[in-house]
Amino acid sequence: MSSTTPLIQLRNISKAFGGREILRGATLDIQRNEITAIIGKSGGGKSVLVKHIIGLITADSGEIIFDGIPYSNMKRKDFSAIKNRCSYMFQNNALFDSMTVFENIALPLREKFKLGKKDLEDKVRARIEQLELTEVAQMYPKQISGGMQKRVALARALVTEPEIIFFDEPTTGLDPIRKKTVFSMIHRYHEKLNFTAVIITHDIPDIFYIAHTVNILDEGRIIFSGSPVALEQSSDPGLYTYTHGHEMLIDELTGLHNRLSLMRKIEAFGAEVQGSEQLVLATVRLLGMRTMMDYKGDLLAHAFIRNLAKFVNSFLPEGACAGMFSKEILVIAAKTKDESTLELFLSQLEAFFTNLTIETYCHKHRLQVEIGGALVTTGLSAYSAIQEALATSKKYV
């Protein structure tokens, strides 16, 4: 098969249970070596769709084509070969309580390959080390935290070096920080090992940061398939709840607006400004934040942003808003008649970053901070307005 042919094609898949139609002609492609996300309402049939691919459910009608071969033409042994190329990470981790972490991770190797004791142990140990589970290798799943159990499940999904991994809600039951950590783990391993990933999730917008393609399953059909950027830019009212739904407007982790809702809010402020009102924008550029995320892990960076967000929220006047324009840029915006608003924003931000603890932290993690602010000319797009404020940036730390 050419490398541009999708690895898996689902064509018009329909499935009903007891007369209740769950899938109504769902069609989607899963591209090789990409991360494909499937999102949709709870109970909408996302798991059912994926179970068709791995042969746990047979469609009432429609076809699945794997590496160019339709399932309907496949012999049993061809299908077993496909199954050996796949691995799964289930919603509840599906770890065996009676087995140690080591044994749980070793299980797929024992089931799929006939390895000698040493080879098997080497492979399991390598994954255990990579996922920082060495200290808990001889413990049982119940003795370790939920976040660690997810890491064990991920280690088990990766141990056979599969070509395709299905993740069914890999972040369920985790707090916002650990959710982000699981997604960054998947992202990191995907970059290293280059498998094809299919992720079922409710975690919008987090999934948008790692998925190449997002598919929306709605009323049994795929109503959108495309890049996260295309989804965010779409003006299709049918996609409204997925791109502008309440849960997306405020970032769960920080209480700040995400990029999309921040831009909308600034544009709304710009359009509403009248009389003696002005649009005020302050920006904080955190140079080095991206590197810090890459080298020290997201957890540390998120904790810092959360701290900053808490402080910003404590002095925001009513009606003002704050959000992350990017991983390194925080923006505060307000529509106000009060001429001292910009001064207030700047002095508060300066106070935060000149605090000794914060300053020491920034030095330690090589973060450089620039603060900017402007009374923005009305009629500018949100993007240009932010650039105007950024252009006034001065280095603080």
Ligand SMILES: Nc1ncnc2c1ncn2[C@@H]1O[C@H](COP(=O)(O)OP(=O)(O)OP(=O)(O)O)[C@@H](O)[C@H]1O
């Ligand atoms: N084997 C089955 N027999 C009967 N009904 C089933 C079966 N499998 C799934 N269903 C039903 O199909 C519907 C879709 O279930 P599915 O688990 O795919 O939803 P989902 O989109 O993954 O939801 P969630 O996001 O809440 O996990 C549910 O109403 C479920 O009860």
